[in-house]
Amino acid sequence: MTRFSLALLALGLSALASAPAAAQDNEAKASLYTRIEGDRASAALILRVTPGWYVYHTELGHPDAIGTPLQLDLSSEGIEWGEFVWPAPHVKQIDDDLLGKYTYNYHVGKIIAYATGKVTTPGAANDAQVHLVGQTCTDLTGVCVPYEETTTSDGGGREKYWAGWPESLGAVASAAVIEPSSVPPTANPQPPGRPLALGPPNRVAPTSNVSGTLWARADEASESVRAVIQLEVAEHYHIYHGPTTEDLGHPEAIGTPTSVTFESEDVEWDSARMRMPTPERVDQGIPAHEGGGNIWINTHHGTVWIEVEGLLYDTFDPTDVIAQVKGQVCDDNGCQNWALTLEVSGTGPDEAFAWESAVQAGPDAGEGGADDESRPSLFKFLLAAVGWGIFTLLMPCTYPMIPITISFFTKQADARDGDVLPLSITYGVGIVSVFILIGLVFAPVIIPFATHPITNIVIGVLFLFFSLVLFGFIQLQPPRRMMEVAGKASATGGYLGVFMMGATLVVTSFTCTAPFVGTLLGSAATGQGTGQDVLRIVLGMGVFGLTMATPFVFLSLVPGKIKQMPQAGEWMNTLKVFLGFVEVAASLKFISNADIVWNWGILGRDVFLAAWCVIFAAAGIYLLMQVKKSGKANPRQSGIGVMTILLAGYFGYGVPGNALDEFVTTPLLPPYVVFESASPNKAAHPIIKDDWQAAMTRAQAEGKLVLVNFTGFT
CATH class of the missing domain: 2.60.40 (Immunoglobulin-like)
Structure with missing residues (x-):
């Protein structure tokens, strides 16, 4: 940890330094x-x-x-x-x-x-x-x-x-x-358990219905081992997906999942994350108790591949590895539990260790691929769009449009006897349409623009400026030109005026929306311009725009009611100051992006977390002080203040290098960085940048391992 980060942490929450890990x-x-x-x-x-x-x-x-x-x-x-x-x-x-x-x-x-x-x-x-x-x-x-x-x-x-x-x-x-060092391999099944209610209860499957072969390969340079098991399931029989009951498919699915355990002294196997081919979904013909429809289950038949990886602690000895594979085998008449004890049969053919590629290239392969796996699921992607939309609504970029929207639709309501629903819907559709248009038309320009370090610095400085506005040091008024455009739109009226209002809102909030737009379009940048990529852009920008538009549509529906609401009091000022702290924290994120790209080393992970610890501790203390100052009990504000201080403590806990939850670490914080330093807290390894061959040559000459860092900046 740098001296600077230590100083920041001491100023913010010095007690955290002595807290037990x-x-x-x-x-x-x-x-x-x-x-x-x-x-x-x-x-x-x-x-x-x-x-x-x-x-x-x-x-x-x-x-x-x-x-x-x-x-x-x-x-x-x-x-x-x-x-x-x-x-x-x-x-x-x-x-x-x-x-x-x-x-x-x-x-x-x-x-x-x-x-x-x-x-x-x-x-x-x-x-x-x-x-x-x-x-x-x-x-x-x-x-x-x-x-x-x-x-x-x-x-x-x-x-x-x-x-x-x-x-x-x-x-x-x-x-x-000494106990026996090995267990003789056997293909005999375990004593039959209770058969499924899919056939005669006394059905016993022959022992030859499932057989298996185990191969293993070690890469001592990377200290890893791969084990591949080839199972052969007899014709007309099937086994179930695994390794857990959750992998069976339907929550009420009836069956025993296929699982593997290893006995090996020098390898730590990760059997919980074993890989199998994509299963086939089969209807079990039993009505589900919840959700309607029938219970279904994931099955495999014919040749079934299982792959498990492990960490190698010493020289690999294949005779030391024994695999226990078990599950349930069924046909149309019934089911029986089975178990195999397998010893390594050598390193195996190359085809066995390339089974995933063969399966994906086969006629039953799905449309997805590695590119799909490298991107977040559509649900998470759209959830992120909603989150960014909510976050943007809290930023000052949108504040000038609130009085403009109320003023515009108040005039429209007076002119139309209060009937502004069609205009309000058009207003929301206009906002969403403009965001989608930006995504489709300006994608090639926005991607490099939004991720460039200069852009991140500009956005970071703007956030600092907005924080000063929220703290009350600077008075921000809507630009005269924007007011003139809004005035012309109001005078124009009708659907054209509504569209201009929507476009004005998008332009006004672009400073805050640029980070999301860049992230959204970047998620499709590795694609081939397929319809799927376009669909992700349309859905993402549409959901983001819908989140942005919803509160403004609501404002446009009840402009008179909004005007009749009591004037903002001290609570609004407290909220503004609190959001000012949030804006300062957000500015550090964007400045940190530029710091990583240009390798300044100023805002490392420890400094960043220490700064956030101080910022959120100050924000929480401010909320509690305002409650005390008012002299009135405010459980909600006090609760938010305490939660904010706890959040500051969470960031402070991560300063010494303790692991934080991936939800925070991945999207918000700078990554762990390896610097060239003699400090015991930093790696002193040689760092060779962008020269794979030179790194490998040096590692072989010195008998050392190579850590490959594929760096993505922002």
Whole structure:
């Protein structure tokens, strides 16, 4: 963290610096194996650290080293254990202007430590337990998180775990108690569960209805493993999609999903996100209790592919991998549970690892593709359009149009005896139509314009200007020219006048709408100009325009009522000042976009969050002070003030590098950035920009991994 961000945080909410961090996911995983022979006991502790992370040694080394050393407590009934013996740690040298020079000891990858014990109670159970407490860190983002884990012995373990037993501990306990290292493969199904109500209840499917083959490939450079399972389902039979019941399809679907679990010591498998081909939807012929219609379920038949990826902690040993695949197989007469135990049958053919491409290119492939997956779903896209529309309505860009709209439709209502509904609808349609027209006609110009760093700086400065207006330092009046246009429109009357009013509103609010328009059109910029891309633009701009138009249509329907409302009092001034704080925060976002593109390094993530922490804390405190100043209870305003302060605390929590929710991190905050620095909180790795070959050549020469950063700025 930079000194500047520390200063900002101290000014805003200094108490947050001392607040305890919330629980984080462990970036290390421990396994314990123990053996007992006579009065001797042996323990092997395997600690696997997530690639890209490291854990501090049991001794930091230098007295000035900063970090939490690893502490262990090994215990079991009837055994007195000695200290663990660890392999030699790596040593990191730090030379920092602020913290000075020091070194610290750490471990990466897979580490095995050994301990010996004395059996004090004959017949002691082999149930040792170890409790570990320490700290794991990564130089990629400069983040450190606490590590704490308790694990129980898994028995004697495999012989290879004891290969590094140090001579200083004497002889290792006998390996006679080692559990079998593998499970013979079998294609026999599990005992039949309760069949589905789709056929005779005593139907039992033959064991040959599902068979499988497992292949695995490791890429030790990227520390990853891919496993592909090819299932063959007999003709006229089908299995169900997986791995969870939610993947079955209909909430009331009846069936057992297909799932996979792996047994492997040196690979952490992500079975929960296994991939299967697009399923076939089948009607189960049973009326649904809710929603009407019949229950349906996702099925597969014929050749079915399953792919699972994993993180590799050590040299890959395919003989160490065993997959348990289970599910339910059915035909028109009934269903039965099945299970397969598969061992790796080699690296497999290339076609097996390209099954997704083959399926997508097949005759049953859908119209979607990778480009569709790279863009947000249509629902999320339209939801974002509504959000931007609401946000724009809160901005001062639209304020001048409120009195103009009321004045215009008051005159129209007087001239038409209050019948302004057709004009109001036309007014809304005009606003929506102009936004759609902008999207379709000016897309090639707006995309680079709205995302250019200069545009972001201009918008950021404008937001700062608007915040000064809301704070009351500057008085903003509608431009004379705009008033003249509105006056001519009012004088013209009719549908032409309404259209000019709608166009005036769009032009007035363009400063605030440009960010959304650029984002919207950018989402279709990677397309091929297809009808689907055009449809997304039309729908997005239409929903955005509709959100903008709705309140103005309402104002146009009841202009007299609006004029008769009480004049704005202190509450409006309070709202304006609060929105001024929001505008300051928004301005930093756009200035940050330019900072990222031009690589200034001024508004990094920590500085940005610290600034937002201060801004929203000030906004919340202002609301509470206004309540106190009025001398009257205002639960709503007090609640908003407290929530705003809590939001400031949330941003402050992210300043030291703690992870925040993706909803906030992705659209609003600058990303984690890796700088060239000797600071322990920043990566000191060489950074090679826009030269893939040079980076690979250097990495191979130095025996290091390459982190590829595909950067998108705004």
